[in-house]
Structures are given as C-alpha cells and as structure tokens.
Amino acid sequence: MTLIDWIILIVFTSLLLVVTIFLKRYTRSVADFLSANRAAGRYLVTMAEGASGLGAINLIAYFEMYYLAGFVPAFWHLMLLPAGLIISTSGWVIYRYRQTRAMTLGQFFELRYGRKFRIFAGGLAFFSGIINYGIFPAVTARFFVYFCGLPEAFRVGEFDVQTYPVVMICLLSLALFFTLTGGQVVIMVTDFIQAQFVNVVLVVTLIFLVLHFNMDTVKSTLVSLSDSGHSRVNPFDAGEVKHFNAFFFFVNLFGAFYWTMAWQGGQAYNSSARSPHEARMGKILAQWRTAVTTLLPIFLPVAAFVVMHSTDFMPQSQAARDALGAVGDAQLQKQLTTPLVIRELLPAGMLGLFATVMLASAVSTDNTYMHSWGSILIQDVIVPLRGRPLSHRQHMLWLRVSILGVAVFAFFFSLLFRQTQYILLFMSLTGAIFLGGAGAAIIGGLYSRRGTTPAAFVAMIAGSVIGCGGILVKQLDPDFPFDGQQMLFAAMVISLSLYVIVSLTQRQAFNLDRMLHRGKYAKLTEHPEKYGQARPRLGWHVLKPGKDFNRRDKFIFYLTLAWSLTLFSAFAVISLMNLHKRWSDDWWFTYWEVFLGIGLVKAVIVTIWFLIGGGINLRELLEVLRHAKRNSLDDGSVSDGLNRDEVATAKAEKEL
Numbered sequence: 001m002t003l004i005d006w007i008i009l010i011v012f013t014s015l016l017l018v019v020t021i022f023l024k025r026y027t028r029s030v031a032d033f034l035s036a037n038r039a040a041g042r043y044l045v046t047m048a049e050g051a052s053g054l055g056a057i058n059l060i061a062y063f064e065m066y067y068l069a070g071f072v073p074a075f076w077h078l079m080l081l082p083a084g085l086i087i088s089t090s091g092w093v094i095y096r097y098r099q100t101r102a103m104t105l106g107q108f109f110e111l112r113y114g115r116k117f118r119i120f121a122g123g124l125a126f127f128s129g130i131i132n133y134g135i136f137p138a139v140t141a142r143f144f145v146y147f148c149g150l151p152e153a154f155r156v157g158e159f160d161v162q163t164y165p166v167v168m169i170c171l172l173s174l175a176l177f178f179t180l181t182g183g184q185v186v187i188m189v190t191d192f193i194q195a196q197f198v199n200v201v202l203v204v205t206l207i208f209l210v211l212h213f214n215m216d217t218v219k220s221t222l223v224s225l226s227d228s229g230h231s232r233v234n235p236f237d238a239g240e241v242k243h244f245n246a247f248f249f250f251v252n253l254f255g256a257f258y259w260t261m262a263w264q265g266g267q268a269y270n271s272s273a274r275s276p277h278e279a280r281m282g283k284i285l286a287q288w289r290t291a292v293t294t295l296l297p298i299f300l301p302v303a304a305f306v307v308m309h310s311t312d313f314m315p316q317s318q319a320a321r322d323a324l325g326a327v328g329d330a331q332l333q334k335q336l337t338t339p340l341v342i343r344e345l346l347p348a349g350m351l352g353l354f355a356t357v358m359l360a361s362a363v364s365t366d367n368t369y370m371h372s373w374g375s376i377l378i379q380d381v382i383v384p385l386r387g388r389p390l391s392h393r394q395h396m397l398w399l400r401v402s403i404l405g406v407a408v409f410a411f412f413f414s415l416l417f418r419q420t421q422y423i424l425l426f427m428s429l430t431g432a433i434f435l436g437g438a439g440a441a442i443i444g445g446l447y448s449r450r451g452t453t454p455a456a457f458v459a460m461i462a463g464s465v466i467g468c469g470g471i472l473v474k475q476l477d478p479d480f481p482f483d484g485q486q487m488l489f490a491a492m493v494i495s496l497s498l499y500v501i502v503s504l505t506q507r508q509a510f511n512l513d514r515m516l517h518r519g520k521y522a523k524l525t526e527h528p529e530k531y532g533q534a535r536p537r538l539g540w541h542v543l544k545p546g547k548d549f550n551r552r553d554k555f556i557f558y559l560t561l562a563w564s565l566t567l568f569s570a571f572a573v574i575s576l577m578n579l580h581k582r583w584s585d586d587w588w589f590t591y592w593e594v595f596l597g598i599g600l601v602k603a604v605i606v607t608i609w610f611l612i613g614g615g616i617n618l619r620e621l622l623e624v625l626r627h628a629k630r631n632s633l634d635d636g637s638v639s640d641g642l643n644r645d646e647v648a649t650a651k652a653e654k655e656l
Helices: 003-026 030-038 042-054 056-069 072-090 094-100 105-113 115-133 136-147 163-212 215-224 246-258 276-293 296-309 311-325 330-345 350-386 392-416 423-447 453-476 484-504 519-524 539-543 551-580 585-627 644-652
Strands: 153-156 159-162
Touching: 003 163, 003 350, 003 585, 030 163, 030 392, 030 585, 042 056, 042 163, 042 276, 042 350, 042 585, 056 072, 056 136, 056 296, 056 330, 056 350, 072 246, 072 276, 072 551, 094 105, 094 276, 094 423, 105 115, 105 350, 105 423, 105 453, 115 350, 115 392, 115 423, 115 453, 136 163, 136 330, 136 350, 136 392, 159 163, 163 276, 163 296, 163 350, 163 392, 163 585, 215 296, 215 585, 246 423, 246 484, 276 296, 276 551, 276 585, 296 311, 296 330, 311 330, 350 392, 423 453, 423 484, 453 484, 519 644
Parallel strands: none
Antiparallel strands: 153 159
16 A cells, blocks of 8 residues: 555545534434434435445455356346345335334334333344454454555564554444444434445446456456356356355345345434335335445456466466465455455555545444444343333433444454354354344234234244354354355244244234324324325235325336346346256356446446435435424333334324
C-alpha cells in the first residue's frame, strides 16, 4: 500500500465519523435506536441492508467458493431466481411482519406465541448469532494484515504484540462508535453511504480487470486445468466439485422461502421501513441491488485463479505464493489467496479504493450485527424476564452495554476459535442453531391460524439440537461426512415437519387480523391507511401489484418480473438442452463472456438509479426524524397481547 492508498482509506473513514457525529441528534427514543423510528424509504432500506449483508467476510467467503469452483456456481445460482422473484413481489413474510409493527422478531413471537417463547427464541437467536459472528473479526483483521502488508507482530517495550488482534480492536472500535452513537439511524445512513461507495468502486474495479485480462488466457487456463467432473466453466461437468455444487444451491432454494427474514443479523431493517408497502418495495429493489455486489465476487477469484496458474502472470503469482507461504495455516491460505493475488494486480490508488471497500464492508456488517445481537438480548430476553418496562434512560443504557458485550465476546472468540471449514459452510452450520426451527415458527405464525405454541417450541428445539450437534462434531472430527449445508437442510426439514404435526394434533385458532392490524384493528396503528387490506389476498393474487401500488411502483414491479423471468427461462432452456446433449467448454466460455458484459452494463445503470433514489430517501428520513413526535411507550414491549403503545388506543376503541 502506497501513501495515496492510505490517504484514501483515512479520508473515507473520517467522512463516516463526521456523518456519525452529525446524525447523533436524530436518535431521541428507543424506537429511533432500534428501528430508525420506522421512517426509511425503499431505496435507503434496500441499499443499507445490502451493505450490512455483503460484509468483508462474505466477500472473502465468495472468494473461497469461486476460486475453488470457477464460474459454475453462478449458473446454479440462477435456480434461485423464481424464489427471489416470488418472495420479493409477493412481500413474502416481510409484508405481514411489518404489519405487526414489531421491532424485533422476538416481539412478534410474543404477540403470536407468548412471552415464554419470546424468551426462549430470543436466547437461541442471540446464542446462534454471536457464535456465527464470532469469526468475523478474525477473518477481516487477517485480511487487512496481509492485504495491506502489515507486519505480523511489532514490539511494545520488551513485548512482541501480534498485529491482527490490534487490527481487530480498531475495526470493532470503529463499528462500536457508529452503533453506540446513534443506533439504527446512524447505522442505516452510514451503511447507505458505504453501499454507494462500494458500488462505484466495484464497477470501476471490474472494468479494470476485464480490460486487464486477455479472455483467451482466462479460457485456456480454466479449461486446461479442469478435470472431468470438476469443470470451472461447464456446470454440467462439475458434479464432482465438493461442497459448492448443485445441492448447495438446492438447499439455498428451499431455504430462500423457509428462512426468509429468519436470520436476525440485520433484524433492524425488517422494521425500519415507513410502511409495509415500502418494505415490500425494498425487497423488490433488492433483486436489482445485487447486480453489482454479486458480479465482482465472481470474476475476482476467477481472475486470481488464472494469475496463479498461467505463465502470463509469473511475477504476480510468485509474489502471491511467497506471501501465502508466510501465512502457514491451510484454511487461512484459502481465505487469503484471492486478496493476495489482487494485491499484486491493482495499481496504486485502486489498491486503496479496494481496501476501503473491504473496510466499508467490514464495518457495515460489524455495526449491524452488534446492534442486532445486543438489541435481541435486551429486547427479547432481559426485559421480558424482568417482567416490567425500563425507563428510557435505563433502556438506552442497557442496549449500549449489551452491544459492547457482543463486541468483547467476538474479539475473544476470534482469538480462541479454531476454524476448520470454509466460511460459508461454518455460517450455514452455526446459523442452523436458530434457522432450523425459526422458519417454521415464522411462517406458521404469520400465515396460519392453526399454528400453536407447543409446535413452535418443538420446531425450535429440534433445529437447535441438530445445529449444536453439527458444530460439536465438526470440532471433534473435521472429516465428518456431512458439511454445514447438509446439516442445515436436515434441521429445516425435520423442524418444519414437527411444527406441522404438532399443530395438527391441537385444534386452536389465533386472531391473525388483530396481530396484523387488518380491518378494524388498523385503528391501533399510527397510520391506519398504510396497514393493508381488510381481507388478505390469496393464491396467485399475492404476486400482483396491490391497491397501494402507484404507476411508478407498477413499472418497477413489472420490470423486475420481466427481467427475472427472462433470465430464468434462459437457465431452464439451457439446462434442458444440456441434459439431452452437453455443450462444449467453448460454448460455455462464450456464455460467461456475455454474462459478464450484460452484468456490467446492468451494474452501471443500477448504481446511478439507486444513488438518486437513495439520496431522495435520505433527505426524507432526516426530515421525518427532525419533526416526528416520539412515543415513549413504543419500546418493543408487549402487553395483553398487543404492542405496548397500542394498549391505550385499544381500550379507547372498545369495539376492538
């Protein structure tokens, strides 16, 4: 890293600090801290949520996957398009969840299943979350140590101090400052700024790499080094690729519906939209948001593989090998291969921009995860156990102390935990502790009057047992035949089956209209006109634009529908034809060239589009927060089966 690279990194970080200090004035209540007072527009929600979900660790995880498997996973990822389309256009889960007005998933669970289940599920979500998050600081810190060329240790007086724990402290401290200063208001705005910066830099970096690489060299390298069953360009000749094959994406396809909104790493975004409709539109726009953030993680590791195996890049590959040789640990070498190769390719200036992208990605995930797990511990475990509300001052203090505790835990967990498998598989396995049963409880609770509390308990317990057992087995025996993705699939299927069976044995009916504020219950909300229809739409009608769609919304809706169906139709036709007769590697490489070209054009258009829409939403958010009347009762508590701030209204409206 040259001086100009460090200047870029420092200037961007300073900008975020200034923005954070400016935004502090807008956080005046628990609802502000937890959900940005439910005042965010669609572009702001989708961009900020995307930044928090991208994360430096996710980029590194994708680098691992695509370096191992080449372009192939990107083709199988297309099988998820129908799921993403149906989920986003129908508002699957997110629309009804936003109708509940819950600020955490646990609050919804108490509304639906009672306080005991909220405490149990909240504790499970917290435990699963902090274990999952526990490796994040170590992975990102080691990236910066090696990518920036920092020494592995330095002397302080008579002591040798390891560099990566110090880098961890710096990264966690920066994220803590954002989180503790203004909660979700600061997190959302800084994540939005970081998302826009990341989009621009990723597009520029992708253009540089495409121009820098001779595609004939890329083709010859990938084809010549792919054995039968392990192709890096032909998805139908890659069945022997371990871990990241078609089954990996089949599980993700099933899980796309099952665990929608179940993972709570970015739980505040589920309640931050200004209305259920804006939340739904945010999910539709998310289908476009990924145009940028999924393209570079595909091409970058493929380019790194070419550099490491082509004679055209001997100086760069040798420098990368020397750097990797100093790493030592085999699993860590897999994580760092792509970053260390890219370090040898990018010129001064672009190196700093890429390092800043990774910093932005790391901080946006860190502050969101700290906020999520710290909030869940207080909102869904401590306060319900306490049995009575906290004062505003106490509540804010407890939230901040809890968030600090999450950061401290992550630091020490990262120091001590021995990672033995790919990042994505570790995340699947640790996520299974909560995700395995949470999907059943969420879907059954929002869409069925027949789901029962015992069924929810049974599903959550089954999922957590499978998830915890998987972690223990993997630590004791790294060669255990089932990986994290397979264990997650087992947890989902078993938990869902148990939820249905137990619910069917009991004959109970729950008042969904009351919980979702439909019909006469809309009077309990601050804006009754925004809370859906008296009767829910059923069947295929849920995929159509509703009465709350204006002309612009419908244009975005149908454009998304047309684009996704076109891509999936191409995927289906190509798949069927290859089942009859497999096409050559030459044809497939041409396919990937077209894929990258179209993706790059789309990325440029989406970056400009979302920059404009997000800027408008940001101005609207600050205007609402400047004049909003805060309700001290709106603190995520539940009383008599209602959100606490609705109880007085319900008593006044005796007909309810």
